[in-house]
Amino acid sequence: xxxxxxxxxxxxxxxxxxxxxxxxxxxxxxxxxxxxxxxxxxxxxxxxxxxxxxxxxxxxxxxxxxxxxxxxxxxxxxxxxxxxxxxxxxxxxxxxxxxxxxxxxxxxxxxxxxxxxxxxxxxxxxxxxxxxxxxxxxxxxxxxxxxxxxxxxxxxxxxxxxxxxxxxxxxxxxxxxxxxxxxxxxxxxxxxxxxxxxxxxxxxxxxxxxx
Amino acid sequence: xxxxxxxxxxxxxxxxxxxxxxxxxxxxxxxxxxxxxxxxxxxxxxxxxxxxxxxxxxxxxxxxxxxxxxxxxxxxxxxxxxxxxxxxxxxxxxxxxxxxxxxxxxxxxxxxxxxxxxxxxxxxxxxxxxxxxxxxxxxxxxxxxxxxxxxxxxxxxxxxxxxxxxxxxxxxxxxxxxxxxxxxxxxxxxxxxxxxxxxxxxxxxxxxxxx
Amino acid sequence: xxxxxxxxxxxxxxxxxxxxxxxxxxxxxxxxxxxxxxxxxxxxxxxxxxxxxxxxxxxxxxxxxxxxxxxxxxxxxxxxxxxxxxxxxxxxxxxxxxxxxxxxxxxxxxxxxxxxxxxxxxxxxxxxxxxxxxxxxxxxxxxxxxxxxxxxxxxxxxxxxxxxxxxxxxxxxxxxxxxxxxxxxxxxxxxxxxxxxxxxxxxxxxxxxxx
Amino acid sequence: xxxxxxxxxxxxxxxxxxxxxxxxxxxxxxxxxxxxxxxxxxxxxxxxxxxxxxxxxxxxxxxxxxxxxxxxxxxxxxxxxxxxxxxxxxxxxxxxxxxxxxxxxxxxxxxxxxxxxxxxxxxxxxxxxxxxxxxxxxxxxxxxxxxxxxxxxxxxxxxxxxxxxxxxxxxxxxxxxxxxxxxxxxxxxxxxxxxxxxxxxxxxxxxxxxx
DNA sequence: CGATAAACGAGACGGTACGTCGCGTCTTCTG
DNA sequence: CAGAAGACGCGACGTACCGTCTCGTTTATCG
Numbered sequence: 090x091x092x093x094x095x096x097x098x099x100x101x102x103x104x105x106x107x108x109x110x111x112x113x114x115x116x117x118x119x120x121x122x123x124x125x126x127x128x129x130x131x132x133x134x135x136x137x138x139x140x141x142x143x144x145x146x147x148x149x150x151x152x153x154x155x156x157x158x159x160x161x162x163x164x165x166x167x168x169x170x171x172x173x174x175x176x177x178x179x180x181x182x183x184x185x186x187x188x189x190x191x192x193x194x195x196x197x198x199x200x201x202x203x204x205x206x207x208x209x210x211x212x213x214x215x216x217x218x219x220x221x222x223x224x225x226x227x228x229x230x231x232x233x234x235x236x237x238x239x240x241x242x243x244x245x246x247x248x249x250x251x252x253x254x255x256x257x258x259x260x261x262x263x264x265x266x267x268x269x270x271x272x273x274x275x276x277x278x279x280x281x282x283x284x285x286x287x288x289x290x291x292x293x294x295x296x297x298x299x300x
Numbered sequence: 301x302x303x304x305x306x307x308x309x310x311x312x313x314x315x316x317x318x319x320x321x322x323x324x325x326x327x328x329x330x331x332x333x334x335x336x337x338x339x340x341x342x343x344x345x346x347x348x349x350x351x352x353x354x355x356x357x358x359x360x361x362x363x364x365x366x367x368x369x370x371x372x373x374x375x376x377x378x379x380x381x382x383x384x385x386x387x388x389x390x391x392x393x394x395x396x397x398x399x400x401x402x403x404x405x406x407x408x409x410x411x412x413x414x415x416x417x418x419x420x421x422x423x424x425x426x427x428x429x430x431x432x433x434x435x436x437x438x439x440x441x442x443x444x445x446x447x448x449x450x451x452x453x454x455x456x457x458x459x460x461x462x463x464x465x466x467x468x469x470x471x472x473x474x475x476x477x478x479x480x481x482x483x484x485x486x487x488x489x490x491x492x493x494x495x496x497x498x499x500x501x502x503x504x505x506x507x508x509x510x511x
Numbered sequence: 512x513x514x515x516x517x518x519x520x521x522x523x524x525x526x527x528x529x530x531x532x533x534x535x536x537x538x539x540x541x542x543x544x545x546x547x548x549x550x551x552x553x554x555x556x557x558x559x560x561x562x563x564x565x566x567x568x569x570x571x572x573x574x575x576x577x578x579x580x581x582x583x584x585x586x587x588x589x590x591x592x593x594x595x596x597x598x599x600x601x602x603x604x605x606x607x608x609x610x611x612x613x614x615x616x617x618x619x620x621x622x623x624x625x626x627x628x629x630x631x632x633x634x635x636x637x638x639x640x641x642x643x644x645x646x647x648x649x650x651x652x653x654x655x656x657x658x659x660x661x662x663x664x665x666x667x668x669x670x671x672x673x674x675x676x677x678x679x680x681x682x683x684x685x686x687x688x689x690x691x692x693x694x695x696x697x698x699x700x701x702x703x704x705x706x707x708x709x710x711x712x713x714x715x716x717x718x719x720x721x722x
Numbered sequence: 723x724x725x726x727x728x729x730x731x732x733x734x735x736x737x738x739x740x741x742x743x744x745x746x747x748x749x750x751x752x753x754x755x756x757x758x759x760x761x762x763x764x765x766x767x768x769x770x771x772x773x774x775x776x777x778x779x780x781x782x783x784x785x786x787x788x789x790x791x792x793x794x795x796x797x798x799x800x801x802x803x804x805x806x807x808x809x810x811x812x813x814x815x816x817x818x819x820x821x822x823x824x825x826x827x828x829x830x831x832x833x834x835x836x837x838x839x840x841x842x843x844x845x846x847x848x849x850x851x852x853x854x855x856x857x858x859x860x861x862x863x864x865x866x867x868x869x870x871x872x873x874x875x876x877x878x879x880x881x882x883x884x885x886x887x888x889x890x891x892x893x894x895x896x897x898x899x900x901x902x903x904x905x906x907x908x909x910x911x912x913x914x915x916x917x918x919x920x921x922x923x924x925x926x927x928x929x930x931x932x933x
Numbered sequence: 934c935g936a937t938a939a940a941c942g943a944g945a946c947g948g949t950a951c952g953t954c955g956c957g958t959c960t961t962c963t964g
Numbered sequence: 965c966a967g968a969a970g971a972c973g974c975g976a977c978g979t980a981c982c983g984t985c986t987c988g989t990t991t992a993t994c995g
Binding site: 133137262290292297299 | 345346347348429431432444467468469471472473475476479480482483486495498499501502503504505506507508509510511
């Protein structure tokens with residue numbers, strides 16, 4: 090977000106970016122820090138997470154972190170935000186022809202162990218939402234919000250093509266998959282393929298048929 | 301847990317309970333502290349909650365809190381634990397004859413503003429679960445666990461009396477109501493009657509019919 | 512001091528003390544507590560001394576101590592006061608015919624190991640004097656004050672009988688013996704007979720002769 | 723003690739002093755803190771002294787104090803230690819030709835109100851010596867120890883040049899001036915010029931003449 | 934190619950909450 | 965009622981983390 094300011098700069102026209110001597114900030118490190126943030130967050134939660142720990146995990150100094158994100162809250166929000174942007178991208182991809190295939194494709198990324206870390210971290214964001222009022226909405230948008238949106242779009246698409254009748258309460262239905270995955274994460278259980286299938290074939294699709 | 305010490309006491313023979321001089325701890329205060337804990341927790345979240353604030357809200361000294369719960373984590377866990385015990389009691393009550401009535405009765409307690417506080421606090425428990433590994437399971441049992449169990453029992457009862465066919469994945473289905481209520485709480489939205497009806501009539505009952 | 516109020520009561524004359532039902536306070540314990548106070552004070556100093564420790568050393572409960580002395584300061588002051596009263600009594604006794612004999616007799620009580628405890632405790636009183644302005648004078652009177660007075664009397668007596676010429680600064684001279692004994696105590700050195708003789712024959716008597 | 727680390731450093735070879743990154747500790751503040759410590763100590767005594775008070779008096783945060791001295795005891799010991807180092811330096815200076823002049827010069831620094839603070843603080847150290855066994859010796863060396871040593875040197879010098887005959891007990895005699903000044907401080911009396919003259923002309927010099 | 938200005942590592946610094954401990958008051962029980 | 969045992973209000977202690985700051989070192993771009 091902050092880094093995007095310089096993105097649109099048109100070379101020499103902008104005086105701020107044109108003549109900026111000095112060592113350039115190594116933006117490679119941004120991703121490393123965010124990754125470390127998620128790792129520590131997933132393991133120790135928001136409370137147990139320390140800027141020192143994140144910096145050590147990333148192999149750099151605390152100041153290097155603070156130079157990019159002014160507070161712990163900003164860091165966590167940004168980490169989870171970027172995380173969910175990845176989800177959103179993934180969500181737009183699946184188009185298997187059937188809703189069942191689409192939903193399975195949407196959940197699959199969380200099947201592997203690597204992605205487990207991300208869900209664990211995302212769940213921790215709720216702590217921030219409670220403590221910091223100004224970030225409650227951001228947390229909502231950044232956390233499961235995009236995921237819920239993806240669910241809604243996929244379901245709507247299936248309804249539009251006549252695969253299922255329109256549900257009675259589409260908004261609530263769209264929250265089911267993300268929230269039940271969160272539930273798994275809260276219990277520190279992996280999101281297995283069996284769970285995904287049970288969720289889709291045992292809840293979502295029956296609900297659409299029975300509506 | 302604490303109360304179990306006196307469980308076996310039956311007469312003057314028991315040395316633990318027989319002659320214990322000294323001022324008795326005023327267990328009335330326990331409830332006051334726990335109530336204050338939930339109130340502060342709901343308003344400021346786990347991060348913003350302070351033992352000093354809780355003590356001030358309860359109108360007593362910090363040491364009085366620490367004499368009962370050694371750490372902030374223990375205090376929060378106990379507060380939410382007792383909270384969910386209340387939920388469990390409520391869960392066993394409803395028996396309206398139809399699943400729809402039972403589920404509505406189960407959710408209703410969270411309709412009034414007073415109970416909103418409790419949900420907000422309960423949600424904050426996830427922060428603890430992340431920070432303190434040894435308490436992850438306790439958090440699970442104390443938080444939404446009992447609620448999930450209540451849902452499962454109500455659904456099973458309806459199936460047993462032939463009201464609905466057995467669902468394909470009853471365990472997952474039982475998590476739907478609690479988790480979607482949590483979702484509302486996370487978004488700081490009230491759990492209105494409209495939401496409850498939409499959830500039951502738009503997701504749970506259709507899923508059972510369509511199973 | 513407080514305890515002395517009831518001392519002169521003559522049974523039926525005083526209405527307040529006449530009809531006083533209930534268990535009588537065991538004044539034997541007063542001495543035990545004071546002794547324990549001095550012992551703990553001597554070993555751990557004023558800072559390290561705890562009412563709990565004193566009570567435990569005396570084999571009774573904290574409340575029993577507080578019923579007699581309202582604060583830690585009062586307890587310590589009283590302990591050291593009574594201690595120095597004993598010194599004052601001793602001081603009036605010696606009358607050996609020579610100043611040298613009198614002074615040696617005055618110092619002798621501190622020669623044995625038992626009395627070492629008392630000096631150590633007395634020294635600790637200075638801590639109180641610093642912290643509590645209202646007790647500074649009491650500390651002076653109770654600590655080395657009586658001892659200084661005893662020195663002055665003995666010297667004056669020797670001058671009166673013509674043993675030595677009147678000193679130039681009798682007040683200052685009278686402080687020498689007590690303060691140098693305190694110095695020994697501060698260094699945790701015992702007040703041996705050699706030290707006493709060196710002090711009297713090497714400082715006091717020469718100063719009187721040389722004045 | 724701390725400063726000795728750099729003592730052996732002579733060139734770029736020393737790894738300890740060569741390249742130590744990070745913000746340098748502002749050692750100017752050390753003196754400010756120590757001065758504040760002495761001021762608070764002199765006014766309120768060891769018991770009444772608080773790290774918060776010291777920090778506030780020094781105009782900095784509590785953590786800044788704790789970063790330099792881990793405990794209250796260490797802080798006080800160091801404050802008094804450095805204080806007496808200053809005394810030692812002063813003690814080596816006076817050389818007026820006569821013992822009387824030397825001793826007066828030694829005492830004079832404590833005549834002004836500013837230095838009164840230091841004596842008051844120094845006296846408070848005895849409280850530490852009682853409470854903390856491991857520091858008893860340090861307290862001895864740091865408190866009046868150097869002062870006693872200075873007295874002994876001055877007296878010995880006078881004897882060496884034939885001004886007075888050798889005293890019978892030079893060690894004890896050397897303690898007289900410091901301890902009687904401490905006595906004055908304990909009584910919260912100023913060390914006036916009259917007192918100094920009375921002490922020297924009424925005790926020390928007569929004792930030397932009469933020996 | 935050297936000057937310069939920023940990034941970076943390391944850590945001091947001001948705050949603030951934590952959890953512990955001692956003081957002095959109080960309450961409750963037993964003898 | 966005295967005495968034991970211990971809860972309670974208060975406040976200092978020493979620790980840890982946050983976010984800011986100030987060093988010395990390194991690295992890139994400009995003159």
